[in-house]
């Protein structure tokens with residue numbers, strides 16, 4: 001079976017992790033943590049980096065430290081992972097969803113302005129599968145309406161919007177370093193910001209709101225969302241190779257684009273202002289095929305190729321509908337790509353030969369429907 005993702009740990013990961021073990025610095029203090037926070041923030045063009053134990057809690061912390069009034073609305077794309085919505089609801093805020101674009105699969109920024117009400121306090125753009133959101137109109141709205149922008153940049157390490165790194169544009173940005181992300185630390189995440197006050201709050205909330213003056217005196221309730229020196233050691237080794245990794249991702253996408261040309265699918269795009277890092281190589285099957293992603297996934301699995309379906313929109317999630325959210329909301333593009341989209345093996349450990357094999361199997365999977373054989 002060709003796995004949908006396999007990480008590549010062939011730099012100095014082992015050397016740096018060994019150093020943690022030899023010196024005993026394996027927990028949430030140690031030199032690699034600060035170094036990783038500083039280097040990642042600098043790479044993205046932000047002042048502060050606060051590393052946490054995963055990307056989901058990075059989003060939760062980013063919303064929490066804003067201390068928004070109960071019932072505040074935050075606008076986000078429906079086409080994203082559940083982490084985004086639960087970060088909003090856990091802080092007592094309300095997720096307000098918009099549809100996505102049919103080709104970049106990113107939030108349709110044209111729909112955001114119409115979704116703004118007197119209760120709107122923030123926008124959470126999510127850069128999808130390696131492609132940046134069109135950020136200028138979002139930042140303009142933020143200025144006009146006094147809104148906070150929280151970028152979810154978990155899927156776009158190193159991607160660029162008009163020459164700026166994704167995750168370096170909003171007031172806060174959140175990253176995941178899960179095993180399938182472009183830079184991984186196994187599990188891990190980070191919040192970036194230029195705001196000194198928010199950075200202090202993030203650090204405090206990450207670590208149970210201990211205080212400098214009197215450690216075991218607490219004025220606020222925080223969390224244990226700490227990141228370890230071992231994770232940071234892996235992350236630093238990964239970061240040393242990021243340019244190479246991104247080049248490899250882009251080369252993989254070119255190979256898939258070429259190999260899948262002419263099939264009844266919509267392949268990934270790259271807007272003129274974007275640098276796409278093709279985190280996962282996905283496509284959307286034409287509706288007319290009478291053939292959905294589930295069916296293709298089944299055929300590919302039978303020939304040894306693992307795939308993943310696209311996200312199911314937030315507005316279709318039973319757990320959120322159950323509490324009365326998103327009644328009578330329909331977002332046709334999100335709904336369609338959730339059913340017609342899937343992504344192919346595109347982890348860093350995949351070889352060109354394996355990609356050729358996947359291309360051949362995808363073509364075969366379509367041939368049987370196109371020729372009416374089955």
Ligand SMILES: *Cc1c(COP(=O)(O)O)cnc(C)c1O
Pocket residue numbers: 054055056057080081083084126152154155175176177178187188189
């Ligand atoms: C992976 C991912 C997350 C969650 O990160 P975890 O580290 O798995 O908690 C959040 N947002 C997006 C867009 C992601 O792809």
